Amino acid sequence: MRIAFSVDGGVASFPGLRRPVTLECDRLPPERSARLKALVEEAHFFSAAPAPPSPAARDVRSYTVEVDDGARCRTLTLTEPIADAALRALVEELRVCARMPST
């Protein structure tokens, strides 16, 4: 499974934090890879219908998540605050992964 993740928006623009990251699950430590796959599964990523962003929200961040599991590929843009708890948990984990020096 391959996951591409990028962040946009927030209270300020940080070009360094906008850098997209690609996570190849096979190359991650097994525990982290298993956790990511479980979160994708729990979020029903390939069928989820996230709520549209609030038009009045300001300084919120948007996350673009693309998951390719070999058979399927889907891109979702999720804007804070993310109402769906499972999608939120996936984004939280991806935020942690994106900060790891190895990525």
Added chain:
Amino acid sequence: MMPTCSIIPPHLLRRIALNGSPAQRAAALATMATDQTVRLGRATYQLMEGGAHKVLMTTTGTAKQRTIYDAAGAEDLPGKVVRNEGATASGDVAINEAYDGLGATFDFYLAAYERNSIDDEGMHLDATVHYGHRYDNAFWNGQQMVFGDGDGDLFNRFTISLDVIGHELTHGVTGDEAQLVYTGQPGALNESISDVFGSLVKQYAHKQAAGDADWLIGAGLFTARVHGVALRSMKAPGTAFDDPVLGKDEQPATMSGYVRTTDDNGGVHINSGIPNRAFYLAATHFGGYAWEKAGRIWYETLRDNRLRKTATFSQFAHYTVLNADHLFGTTARKGVADAWNEVGVKVR
């Protein structure tokens, strides 16, 4: 269709609808039914002289109503109530900073512009602290403010900067007034207005003159590891940080550096550097307290019915010049026009 008694602002209409005589109640309800929009409130306030405004404010009361919530590391809003208006200070610094910051913003708008809270109708001020896990952002969700604790590596808690609190609440004010769309130039104006009044909240709280202010947004937010002083500099856009992880502050100071991008809603936090510097230049041209002249001109422009939601820098600049002339005369008009010219924004 304009209601016949459009001089009455919506909050007073609601009072009459609740407490008036049967005839008064019927008239007030009919008017409210005709036009319930926020625009009505804005139009009617502009019809009133300062004196009438003051009397109405006294009639309806201008007491702060703050509520601070704790999300306790989750991302569910609003969270649990941890401090209500008038309650004693908590042992938690983020709760107290949020409470005090909401109070300072309310006090600033009331004292400087006789504005009764975000909607000018005494809207309650709500904020949630400890949102998310190591969450490094603050935002306005359309109804309330939300603060993360920061990740501790790059960012401290987001309640630490009073101007960031003023910035977020001002998004509520802009949403109530000019409703500038959040993309491209009107989006960058929306952001700049939040920086302008966010900075003025801090300057007012510290009783700082324009020449003494730091003109930084978010000073204190970065940890010692970050090569930078703040999120943005209104005085010198593009110089606030240059860090191996965060990258370099990409704000332009003039139109020659205007950034065309699809990121950040079309660069709303990037190109806001241009109107930010125009405000700084106008404020330092006037000298003294920045909220008194430059701030008043920008505030009246934000409330100006002629300003469209899709305003460009040039259109916004045009109305600041007209309002400067109207409020303070031809010398002020020239000072504001010069400020826009210096950042490369053409004024009609």
